[in-house]
Amino acid sequence: MPSSLTRSLPRGLTGTSPRQLSLTTSPAPTSLIPSRHFSFKKGPIAKEKVVILGSGWAGYSLARTLSPQKYDRIIISPRPYFVFTPLLASTSVGTLEFRTILEPVRRLPGGNFHFYQGWADDIDFSRKTITVETNAAEEAASKTVVPPPGGQIPLRDKGEVIEVRYDKLIIAAGAYSQTFGIEGVREHAHFLRDIGDARRVRLRVLSLFEQCSYPSSPDGGGNGHLLTDDDKRALLHFAVVGGGPTGIEWAAELHDFIRDDLGKMYPELMPFVKITVYDVAPKVLPMFDKALADYAMGHFKRQGIEVKTEHHLERIRLADGKLGRRHGAVQIKIREVKENGGEVGAGMVVWSTGLMANPLIAKLAEKEVLVAKHKNPMTGEAIEKRRLVRDKRSGGLVVDGYMRALSVDADAKPEEGKELERKPLDDVYVIGDCNCIESEPLPKTAQVAAQEAQYLAKELNRGNTPGVEGKEFKYTNWGTMTYLGGWRAIHQSKADELKGWIAWVLWRGAYLTKSMSWRNKLLVPVYWVISWLFGRGISRF
Amino acid sequence: MPSSLTRSLPRGLTGTSPRQLSLTTSPAPTSLIPSRHFSFKKGPIAKEKVVILGSGWAGYSLARTLSPQKYDRIIISPRPYFVFTPLLASTSVGTLEFRTILEPVRRLPGGNFHFYQGWADDIDFSRKTITVETNAAEEAASKTVVPPPGGQIPLRDKGEVIEVRYDKLIIAAGAYSQTFGIEGVREHAHFLRDIGDARRVRLRVLSLFEQCSYPSSPDGGGNGHLLTDDDKRALLHFAVVGGGPTGIEWAAELHDFIRDDLGKMYPELMPFVKITVYDVAPKVLPMFDKALADYAMGHFKRQGIEVKTEHHLERIRLADGKLGRRHGAVQIKIREVKENGGEVGAGMVVWSTGLMANPLIAKLAEKEVLVAKHKNPMTGEAIEKRRLVRDKRSGGLVVDGYMRALSVDADAKPEEGKELERKPLDDVYVIGDCNCIESEPLPKTAQVAAQEAQYLAKELNRGNTPGVEGKEFKYTNWGTMTYLGGWRAIHQSKADELKGWIAWVLWRGAYLTKSMSWRNKLLVPVYWVISWLFGRGISRF
Known part of the structure; x- marks a missing residue:
């Protein structure tokens, strides 16, 4: 890994990178100081805090792939588990036990992470701080939440509000179910x-x-x-x-x-x-x-x-x-x-x-983001107001090919027929259902989310700053599979077409092997056999 | 089975037993006519309807053991499953999956049964009819119900009310949790x-x-x-x-x-x-x-x-x-x-x-039971008012050694220092936590309930009329086992004392083998191994 070596060496030698030094030694207003701080107990450099919002295909895959040796992983999600959605329909009819398709975040491989259960309510990009409404006190909150007309996050009893700082932020908050406002x-x-x-x-x-x-x-x-x-x-x-x-x-x-x-x-x-x-x-x-x-x-x-x-x-x-x-x-x-x-x-x-935008995304796209224009917080003036860009059609936050959130000058008005210049916001990445890649909008699928997550985690693991070093994301379409009942399925990709049950098992199995713990890798086939031998689970509980 | 042969022959020959004849051909008030009727489609004699109230250790064990060839089994219970209670604590900490200790009533071995989900609300012993408040429309009702002070069954949205007739009734409705009226x-x-x-x-x-x-x-x-x-x-x-x-x-x-x-x-x-x-x-x-x-x-x-x-x-x-x-x-x-x-x-x-009486039992013990005194419903007078006997200490219905519900003359007042004469009520049996054996009150345990159920089912399978033919119930104490954590358990019976985990597995295993389906016999050990290898289930769902 030459790139990771070259990047880590200067830091190791100087104790800080030049940018860190200039920021943390200044007495500037706290709202512009990132939280990157030195922990003298642990050694010269504390690991960067990567905060991941969401525990779905995007967030959980990223958390799984991101190296705990290189980063402090902090996961924030209202759900304390990842759901292996391709088998959700199987659990809904009793072929599989519900818990066999859940991976608790608290059992994230590699250990050494933090998990805070709650809804990311707001993000202050200037202070690099996330406001989280905690929800661990609620009864298991595991139902699909559909925002009422108007788009606010549904009313609940408010939990405690906590603040969490990040060095790098991965927004993987997903999308909501689209109801088109249809009555009932x-x-x-x-x-x-x-x-x-x-x-x-x-x-x-x-x-x-x-x-x-x-x-x-x-x-x-x-x-x-x-x-x-x-x-x-x-x-x-x-x-x-x-x-x-x-x-x-x-x-x-x-x-x-x-x-x-x-x-x-x-x-x-x-x-x-x-x-x-x-x-x-x-x-x-x-x-x-x-x-x-x-x-x-x-x-x-x-x-x-x-x-x-x-x-x-x-x-x-x-x-x-x-x-x-x-x-x-x-x-x-x-x-x-x-x-x-x-x-x-x-x-x-x-x-x-289908899916619609997450209310958090709408909220983020409406607010002004203060960034230090010249990276010099000693003077209070050099602040630029920017705004994240939201894709009108999909409702997602627009990202470049490196998954970086794109922003425009918040005060500028576009000239007629022209668009405002888009610039990436430092240290903010958006992956999965809540993003929209500027050059190539992709469907909101598990496959896309997982690939984006893997790409970003691997780039970060290499020590690359996406957009500055490393390569752009490239989507590989592995095709689509749909189960049709009666042991039949159809599969389509550029390369081939498959039909039949074995194809389904192989295809699902490949995903399963990649995304699931050994516990569930063993339990899912056990339940397939049990359901085949004795019938599906029918206890109404 | 000589006894079953001798009993079935006369019926088969005459088409009816003498008692059936006298009852079903009379134009007497319907309230005294049992439902025993002839199905000309199925052959000369329809099977007797045995209605079982409850799906716990008593009711489910009886339903499992009772021969579907000899009886129409009708199970009425607010819960659509049997819970293997000795492993309940294990599911509450994630060692076992919840459903591995449930046996759905709808999968009762032997087939050929009816199941009506609901609360037995009242019983008309004269008309041999049970009023059932259905509850299948409710969300899975699986929590312990504690009656409010005053002892009524808790208020719920009323379900449809249906009536179910029986020839023989087995009351196995269990007991409620005892709270001693302590606040909160x-x-x-x-x-x-x-x-x-x-x-x-x-x-x-x-x-x-x-x-x-x-x-x-x-x-x-x-x-x-x-x-x-x-x-x-x-x-x-x-x-x-x-x-x-x-x-x-x-x-x-x-x-x-x-x-x-x-x-x-x-x-x-x-x-x-x-x-x-x-x-x-x-x-x-x-x-x-x-x-x-x-x-x-x-x-x-x-x-x-x-x-x-x-x-x-x-x-x-x-x-x-x-x-x-x-x-x-x-x-x-x-x-x-x-x-x-x-x-x-x-x-x-x-x-x-501990446990307290089921409100249904209190209700039943308070009402007058009309029985035909001389078994001759042609004349309206020969009716006797009786009342079921309730044990003051345990709150259960008093039964004789054949599990028959005992009754006393409802109008008689006991002479000083004497008790009223107790007579069994025809075709009404009470087993499990809601009974109290007159001669030998037993603890409210799964072991007692299961043994009473097995006894009664086997007697009925033999074609015996308990109390008239066959032998009395005899309880065999297999001892008590308690798990103490850290792979230790204690066991005590008259014969021996055991300690250790293997003892626990053997003892639990014996129960498991007896009471559970093959599905769960396989799944429980699978989960034991999975929890041992990978930790307990911790997904909060």
Whole structure:
């Protein structure tokens, strides 16, 4: 590692880098002094504090890869774990135990890190300080949070507020579920982004079957003075909104669950069960070639899953009477793109239409960032006001090819037809769902987030200052895989196309091997075998 | 099986037994007609409906053992699963995954059963009908329910009410946690009787450590402007009330969890951690010989677990200020039996002092049971009013040696110094924690409940009418085992005494083999190995 050697030598010899010296010896206003300080106990140089906001694919992958020998890793996240999202749908139908796809941040490999559970509420880039609203006192907060209209972070009981300083900041706070402001989605839809969502979905599916299984006469015979057949048809209608891989996979996993397990336990209810996937686009699985998407649709058709493209969901409301109040059934208002709509009853709606910006990102993009213009804090004047740049379409913070957050002069007005000059903000990096690469916007996927994280961590491990040394990020598309149920999957990349279950296992397995602890590497196959032998987990708890 | 043959033959020949004939052909008021009816589709005789109230050690064991070939099994329980309680403490500290100790009722071996999830609200013994308040629409109801003062079943949103008829009724509804009406216990204490309790305990323990781990200055140094050392000492004080096996085992498991796992993750918090077991009696583990109990206490002392006997808890209240409101710390008022008391702070209180009667049992014991005196419902007069007998001390329904519910004449007044004559009520059996055997009251333990269930199921499988044919129940005490932490356990029975971990595994293993599905028989050892290799499950979810 010649680059890391050359960088570390001068520091080791002088005890400080020239820049550190000029900053820390000055009596300038504290708001401009970075926290880089000397710990005389530990040796001449304290390790740089790298604060990572988020514990998802971006944040957790970065934390895992960043060298604890070279940096103090500080992770801040409202969730104390990383979720292996490709298997989330499997946990929501009981194939896997929930905890097998969780990696607690507190077990981060390599040790020597700090974790503070909480929401990053604000960042003072000048003071290099993050305000964190702690949430460890809350009951396990693991549900998808959808901000109310207006975009603020939802109201909660405020936790204590703490401040955390950084030398380098990695913003990996992710994105929120996009509801397009459609009425009733926040209140009544189920999401599938966090482990608490998966648990809610599993409880709801099992509860719906149980609710429909009560006898209608004291002798257990007859047919429904409690719930009519129409009631059961409504309650056992599972609506999926969004025909992307998440929605399609959940429909497929639910179908398998019903066929293999619930069908045996509630055979009398099978005539009432229906799964429908709605999508506003003319075609589902847009990231696949037409041939593969058609193959998927043909497979769904044979399985009895209905796919309604060019359908737009306009509203979800609780059903009338006891069906809504007591059984939680909903009415969804669906409009065909070319025609008028009507209402359809459903026991649950799983929402997976896409992502929107994290409210923190909006907040950060609106504020002025004070930076010392000439790197000389002795004089108070040389301060420049800058503002982070936000991508209008995706809502993410714009970064350059080195993942550095880009900023513009906050006071300048752009000339007509021109854009303001963008300059990277020192020591602030944005990766994953909440960024947007200036030259090449990438989809908000786990694959992209993980690759960005790995790239940045490796550059930092080499001792490179991204943008000054080292190479730019380059995305490698490993393709997309979607499970279709009934042991079938489709996979597409530039190089090849794969179908079948073995392909799915191999592909998922590759991810698993890369991202998961040995504990879960062992437990996931154990549960696959257990579920295959004895059926999926159905205890409603 | 000669007895079953002789019993089934006459029925098979005549199509009905004499008693059935007299009852079902009469046009008498429906309130006295049992539901035994003929299903002409299935053959000359429909199987008898055995309704089992409860899915705990008594109810589930009975349902498992009762022959589906001979009886229609109908299980009614507010919980859709059986909990293997001896391992509950292990799940509450992450050694085992919660679901590995659950057996869903819907996977009852043998198939051919009905399950209706709900609370048995009332029983009409004359009409042989049970009123059930359904609760499948509720979110997983798995927490210990403590009735408020006055003894009613706690208020909930009412579910639909259904009626279920029985031919034979097995009441195995269990008992409730005894709080002695002490202020604050219902609101603030944690229990350890159901799987939801274990989950809450695990979340709380992990949350307490996480709450105490925030940095107190932006640089992560210093010592506590957020939480003082005293605050941390209060929050990390774990109070256990009740020195029986459950309380002692939980203290031991918590100690192991802290030593093996939390101590590595939060080494800086270890000086603040304290575990105290309070008991009002002069000695804990009263079911063990003094020598074994002393051994246990010596072991606890070495581990730093404090045991305070002759201490009486008088009140639990939320701590003042933010420590209570935000962090959920409590103040417990403790009185030494011989002295005055004071308040002690604690992060959580685990309550395991004993059991009290189920409110359903109280309700049943208060009502009049109409029975046809001369078994001739043609005439309306020959009706006798009877009342079930409740044991004053234990609160359970009194049964004879055949598990038959005993009743007395409801209108008669006992002569001075004499008790009313007790007669069994036909087709009503009470087993487990909610009964009290007239001749030999037994402790409310899993062992007793399971043995009573097995006895009754086997008698019924033989075609015996308990009390008329067959033998009486005889309890075999297999001894008591308590885990003490640090791979040590004590065991005591009449025959032998055992110490050590292997004994614990063997003893637990024997139960496990008997009561659990193959799925869990495989998963429990897998988790033992996984926890041993990689540490306990610590994802706070």
